Amino acid sequence: MATQHLVLVTGANGHLGYNLVQLLLQKGIPVRASVRNLRHKSALNNLNCEIVQADITDKASLIKALEGVDTFYAVGAAFKLWAKNPQKEIYEVNLKGTQNMLEAAAIAKVKRIVYVSSVAALNYNQIPTKESYGYNPDRRDMYYNSKNDGEKLAFELAKHYNIELVAVLPSAMIGSEIPGPLSVSYNIVDLILKKQIPIETKITLNWIDVKDVAEACILAATKGKSGERYIIANEKSISLRESTQIAQRLFPALNIKLPIAVPKSLLLLFAYLLEMGSKISGKAPLLSVKDIAMFSGLKQDFDISKARTELGFNPKKPQLALEEAMQHLYTRNQV
Template sequence: MKSLVTGANGFVGSAVIRCLLAAGHEVRAFVRPGSDQQNLTKLPIETVEGDLRDVTSLKRAVTGCDSLFHVAADYRLWVPNPAIMYDVNVSGTRALILAGAEAGMNRMVYTSSVATLGLNPNSLPADEETPSNLASIAGHYKRSKFLAEQTVQELVREHQLPLVTVNPSTPIGPRDVKPTPTGRIVLDTLHGRMPAYVDTGLNVAHVDDIAYGHLLAHQYGKPGERYILGGDNMTLLQILQTIDEITGKPTKRKNIPVKVMLPIAHTMEIVAKITNTEPRATVDSIRMAKKKMFFTSAKAARELGYQSRPAIDAIKDAIDWFRRAGYC
């Protein structure tokens, strides 16, 4: 079986590739020209270059593949030109799925995000059925993923596609080359740059568990269904204290109210527009911090056999990798 993996050189994509190889899949990795491919070094895979906005490259990539794992996405909390993000995450996803269907693929797994799901009051974990709508979602990345998932579900219904959607939570672990926004939290804490926190929460999962969840979805998922791939629900303070516990460097931190952070984030965005660099915090991300983004993977556990290790193991592996890779 030959599987095409988009976003193959990324944090989650490269972990998915390792799972597929271990399961005996042949892998074709789809990467952007000129992108950093250190996560793919020495892996026994075929690599093809292309762009989700280039339909010709998509048709070339899917040819001869039996399965698709569409992991790629433009994942940034702030973008100077949001239209590019929607072109990649929404239009590009539609074009790729249609190309895969035309090529006769017999299985597709689309990587969405828990960002597309609703949140419950009182910090109760949300599931796949928790209501959500575009108006309640803050930020171009999350809005683009919501629209992309809606597009995928429409294609599944219209064309009876053998496609399963997975909704990963917050991945942490090795090979976070970029690093991701969550990886930056770990690094900033290691460097003593997290003296304060906002009272928010995340669902933390090891990136390799999330990757294995993709394989389980490919094997056992029901077409048209979506599955949360998550781990432990933790407040941001608990995440920071866990890092302190691992490093043996306890730190006293102050709780900064969201209303105080909002003008700071606004200033950061103004500076970002001038310098064309991604801000540490955005207005949308701070607004989202008013809610604890807690989720349950009970459906994936029940229907796919998905399991996740304790979040502290994911954080340990991330710290170890950052240290070995020279980030610290």
């Protein structure tokens, strides 16, 4: 039996990172798991992996973490859609982080990188969306900009340093264990269960089980073609209204109401007032004017034939992924 080479997973205490570490270990692959702050490693303590400190904004820490590593799963990033200073807290962190990761990998002589991008880096001008349609021309959101520009930079630097790099572009990850605070996507499911989405927004989401994304990352490492990008999602998106209907069916005792349709002008006013409140509280608004402008009515439907054919990617149906995520969150909320 061939000896398995050491891999590094950054952001290992996050939703995807944690599930990826678990799956790699189940497959007998030795894992070095990095976290930004060792005070936040408790979820990893029961896993048979090496735990180290590394921050994507600190190249020296990445060089040290990548010593002796064959395959690098670049999971760690600033994943948030709102910040007081989005240019500095989201865009610059992710762009500088990408540069640091690639330069550190070159110094450590890493052979292959699986770069976790996002469906945010896709061009939605044609539906269903394909990888070949290019990058997102909509520049209104700093997180989306960071994923577009970060992925392009990753490919450029990988070519410059002669490192094999495959990009995976997941959609809204939900399900399974989440070691820390809820992710952006998972938080939306939680808001449905807590009856905190009262108004119809006509926003749809492409739900994907995080374990399917973790499996796709490993498939990308072994089967993905260097220089290629793969959409890791389901074919069809589900509206928040349809998602709420699933919650109603699963938990009738919660008496969850369907969101009420209102004129778009009223919806924008509601979002504006929430944003004003966020400037005072410092907390992300439940809804922003930009969310309505960018996502209301946008169909996040994808052609995933490339990932199916080249990687063997076969995701769980979105309705099932959502049902399981809701069951998991419901149980978590009862504890």
